[in-house]
Amino acid sequence: MTLLATRKKKPSGLAAWEEPPSPAGRVGKGAVLTVIVLAVLLPLYTIVLTSLSSKATVNRVGGLVLIPEGITFDAYIQIFSDTVVRRAVLVATGVTVVGTAISLGVSILGAYSLARPGSFLHRPLLFAVLLMFVFFPGLIPVYLMVSGLGLKDTYWSLILPTAVSAFNVVVMRAFFMNIPGEIMDSARIDGAGEFRILWRIVLPMSKAVTAVVGLFYAVGYWNAWFNAMLYLEDTRKWPLALVLRQYVVDSNPLPTATVGVTGAGDMPPTLAIKMAIVVVAVVPALVIYPFVQRHFTKGVLIGAVKG
Amino acid sequence: MGTVTVKKPARRGRTDPRAGGARGKPVTWRAKLRRDWPLLLMNLPMLLLVVAFWWIPGLGNIIAFQDYSPYSGGILGSPVIGFTNFALLFQDPQFLRAIVNTLSITAFQLIFYFPVPIMLALLLNSVVSARLRAFVQGVVYLPYFFSWVLVVAIFQQMFGGAGLLAQLLRERGHEGVDWMTNSDTFILLLTTQTIWKDAGWGAIIFLAALSTINPSLYEAAAVDGAKRWRRMWHITLPGLRPVIILLLILRLGDALNVGFEQFMLQRGAVGSEVSEVFDTFVFYSGLRTGDLGYGAAAGLFKGLVGLLLIVAANRVAHAFGERGVYSRS
Numbered sequence: 001m002t003l004l005a006t007r008k009k010k011p012s013g014l015a016a017w018e019e020p021p022s023p024a025g026r027v028g029k030g031a032v033l034t035v036i037v038l039a040v041l042l043p044l045y046t047i048v049l050t051s052l053s054s055k056a057t058v059n060r061v062g063g064l065v066l067i068p069e070g071i072t073f074d075a076y077i078q079i080f081s082d083t084v085v086r087r088a089v090l091v092a093t094g095v096t097v098v099g100t101a102i103s104l105g106v107s108i109l110g111a112y113s114l115a116r117p118g119s120f121l122h123r124p125l126l127f128a129v130l131l132m133f134v135f136f137p138g139l140i141p142v143y144l145m146v147s148g149l150g151l152k153d154t155y156w157s158l159i160l161p162t163a164v165s166a167f168n169v170v171v172m173r174a175f176f177m178n179i180p181g182e183i184m185d186s187a188r189i190d191g192a193g194e195f196r197i198l199w200r201i202v203l204p205m206s207k208a209v210t211a212v213v214g215l216f217y218a219v220g221y222w223n224a225w226f227n228a229m230l231y232l233e234d235t236r237k238w239p240l241a242l243v244l245r246q247y248v249v250d251s252n253p254l255p256t257a258t259v260g261v262t263g264a265g266d267m268p269p270t271l272a273i274k275m276a277i278v279v280v281a282v283v284p285a286l287v288i289y290p291f292v293q294r295h296f297t298k299g300v301l302i303g304a305v306k307g
Numbered sequence: 308m309g310t311v312t313v314k315k316p317a318r319r320g321r322t323d324p325r326a327g328g329a330r331g332k333p334v335t336w337r338a339k340l341r342r343d344w345p346l347l348l349m350n351l352p353m354l355l356l357v358v359a360f361w362w363i364p365g366l367g368n369i370i371a372f373q374d375y376s377p378y379s380g381g382i383l384g385s386p387v388i389g390f391t392n393f394a395l396l397f398q399d400p401q402f403l404r405a406i407v408n409t410l411s412i413t414a415f416q417l418i419f420y421f422p423v424p425i426m427l428a429l430l431l432n433s434v435v436s437a438r439l440r441a442f443v444q445g446v447v448y449l450p451y452f453f454s455w456v457l458v459v460a461i462f463q464q465m466f467g468g469a470g471l472l473a474q475l476l477r478e479r480g481h482e483g484v485d486w487m488t489n490s491d492t493f494i495l496l497l498t499t500q501t502i503w504k505d506a507g508w509g510a511i512i513f514l515a516a517l518s519t520i521n522p523s524l525y526e527a528a529a530v531d532g533a534k535r536w537r538r539m540w541h542i543t544l545p546g547l548r549p550v551i552i553l554l555l556i557l558r559l560g561d562a563l564n565v566g567f568e569q570f571m572l573q574r575g576a577v578g579s580e581v582s583e584v585f586d587t588f589v590f591y592s593g594l595r596t597g598d599l600g601y602g603a604a605a606g607l608f609k610g611l612v613g614l615l616l617i618v619a620a621n622r623v624a625h626a627f628g629e630r631g632v633y634s635r636s
Contacts (some may be wrong), residue, residue: 014435015522017529021435032430033439037446039503043461046471063474064464110353113346120336120343125350132361134617138606139589140599141364144382149359161360164353194345215452223454226568230594245456249463249572278460285452293445296511 044282051075051275058269075269075276085243089280091155092222092240096284099159099221104214106164111172112198132166146231157231158224158239165220168213175209176202208295215292222284244281248274371607375600385600392604401579402605405588408581412494412565417558419498424509425551429543431510432517444514447507455568458504462496463487490577497569512554513547520546552627560620563613585609 014020021029046064053065054072079085113119114126142161151157179202187197203210225241232238238246246252334342371392373385396402427447434440450458465471466486473483486496520542528538567586574582579591585605593602 015526017526019529019535029430029433033434033443036427037443040446040450040507043465047461047464061474062477063469064471066471106352106356109349113350113353116343116346119346120339121347125354128354128357128362132357135365135614136610137361137365138368138603138610139586140593140603140606141367141370142360143594144367144370144599145360145364160356163360164356169353194349198349219452223456225454225456226571241454241456244454244460245572248460249456250575274460275464278457281457282453286449289449289452290445293448296448 047275047278051272051279053269053272055269055272058271063271064275075272076280079273079276079280085240085277085280087236088238088240088243091237095155095158095239096218096221098155099163100214100218102159103163103165103168103217103221104210107169107172107213107217108198108203108210110164111169112176112194112202114169115173115176129164129166129169143230152231153233153237155237158227159221161227162220162224165217168216172206172209172213175206179205211292211295215288218288219285222281240277240281244277248277368603368607368610370600371604373600375603377599388600392601393608395601396604396608399592401583401592402588404580405583405585405605409563409565409584412497412584413558413562415494416498416501416565417555420501420506421555421558423502423506425513425547427506428510428513428517429539431514444507447510449507450504451508453504455504455566455572458500459569459572462500462503466496487573488576490581493573493577493581496573500569501566513550516547516550517543553624556620556624556627560617561613562616563609 046066049068050058050065052068052071052073052075054070054074057065057069110129114122114129116122146152146157146161151160183201184197187201192200223241225239225245228237228239228242229245232242340347367382370382370385372387372389373382374388374391375382375385431440431443434443453461463470466484467473468483468485468488470485470487473485477483486492489496524542525538528542533541563585565584567584570582570584570587571590574587579587583591586609589602589606589609593599593605596602
């Protein structure tokens with residue numbers, strides 16, 4: 001299978017030989033596209049709007065709000081004045097930043113070290129990574145290993161077990177291998193060591209793949225809740241995704257929450273608070289996304305498909 | 308996406324100038340080590356993590372053959388009971404249910420999820436305006452980056468008992484609906500969630516394949532009088548065929564993996580009857596109950612059958628002339 005990584009730009013108009021679409025076809029296609037776009041955006045819209053709505057509005061509507069009315073930031077003020085959510089955001093941010101840095105560093109070094117066939121121990125080391133694709137050791141032995149290393153109830157249990165993704169390493173490796181060897185050879189002749197070649201030559205040429213793999217790792221850490229549930233007994237160490245799960249999906253009261261339990265008086269409505277937490281959980285992805293999006297095709301496909 | 312093809316050294320056969328000595332003689336391992344030690348150093352952190360959290364746990368699966376208890380000496384001291392755990396597994400109705408559910412979900416999603424990214428890619432590819440296409444792509448890729456927790460939360464708010472749909476129906480005097488707790492339609496809900504989250508991203512690979520189809524084929528066909536649908540049938544679909552076959556085979560090799568979080572998150576709402584799959588079984592019947600040897604046996608069973616399926620799927624891929632997840636080295 002040979003897929004080109006770069007997508008040829010189609011001329012904005014039709015080719016000379018192409019028959020113009022029929023009016024019915026255009027309307028139909030437009031309708032389908034509208035439905036698809038709305039299916040993604042409408043839920044996000046109503047969730048954001050509900051998180052910004054006052055108790056009166058939410059109560060009158062009886063649920064999610066579709067028409068803006070009386071915008072208020074009470075729900076956000078409320079969740080950020082609450083220690084549980086604030087801590088959870090901090091923990092998630094910390095784990096995401098540290099975890100992504102570790103994962104990206106380890107993967108870049110690892111991918112580079114495996115990008116040269118014929119080097120010392122190249123095959124067994126590559127094999128050790130590739131076998132991860134075909135065999136997963138299972139939940140329980142990994143759990144025993146994490147406990148055995150004394151990582152339970154530490155933030156490291158959220159980072160180290162998932163720090164290396166074989167997929168990401170292989171994608172990076174393929175990207176590195178596409179860089180012409182002559183460039184590196186000439187640097188080597190000029191006396192550059194491997195670390196300098198990686199830092200000065202390979203990495204600057206691999207921005208696309210680094211951005212995409214970094215996004216994958218960051219999203220993975222930010223979204224992870226299962227390891228936290230498994231390894232963290234201290235609920236104060238919970239990341240945001242687990243709080244989201246407990247409070248929003250399962251509607252359990254938060255361990256030491258002051259939020260939402262009362263819901264009386266001038267407190268913002270529970271639903272608005274829930275939706276505010278959803279928004280806080282989704283915002284980082286929305287913010288980083290546009291910057292990385294243009295690298296998707298190049299960064300992912302060159303490694304994954306063209307390989 | 309599970310599609311990874313690994314390039315075999317492109318220069319095999321020809322001599323890599325760095326792999327041989329000055330006159331093309333093979334270098335000794337000592338010389339290689341002296342030359343390549345920085346690469347080994349670079350590999351080390353990754354190797355440590357992979358060994359610690361993948362290979363040692365992989366070997367730790369011997370507890371599947373033990374009556375394991377951390378208090379009776381752990382992995383070294385627990386009594387070995389051979390295949391008893393495995394024999395028990397196949398008498399456990401919950402485990403059999405997990406097998407049946409996993410396979411039905413895979414089959415269902417092969418029919419109702421698998422074609423969606425292809426159709427989406429065809430649709431996107433037919434959008435003439437490049438800006439509109441980029442916008443729609445940007446929107447449909449987005450949910451791939453949301454967590455399952457978020458997706459389930461969003462679906463609750465849309466289709467749950469107190470969700471938007473129920474609310475709109477009640478306003479118009481109809482009965483409300485609650486799809487989130489209906490175990491009969493769970494497989495449908497599950498697939499809808501998967502489509503919402505992953506179909507857009509899944510279209511990328513087909514879009515890339517579409518962009519490699521030679522445009523002059525379309526032109527020639529158009530000149531010969533082939534209309535839009537005929538061109539799609541005779542040029543586009545054959546152009547996509549290799550990717551479709553490859554992904555189909557890979558999905559079959561991955562048949563035991565139907566995801567985990569979706570089931571963990573919605574088990575409480577729909578019950579374990581319909582939501583038990585391999586991974587949740589390992590969690591609830593092994594880890595939760597403390598019967599770690601039993602759970603590990605289920606996990607190992609899944610791992611080994613999965614390994615066989617992947618190897619078989621690759622054989623088939625090679626037979627079709629495709630490269631599969633790995634190529635023969």
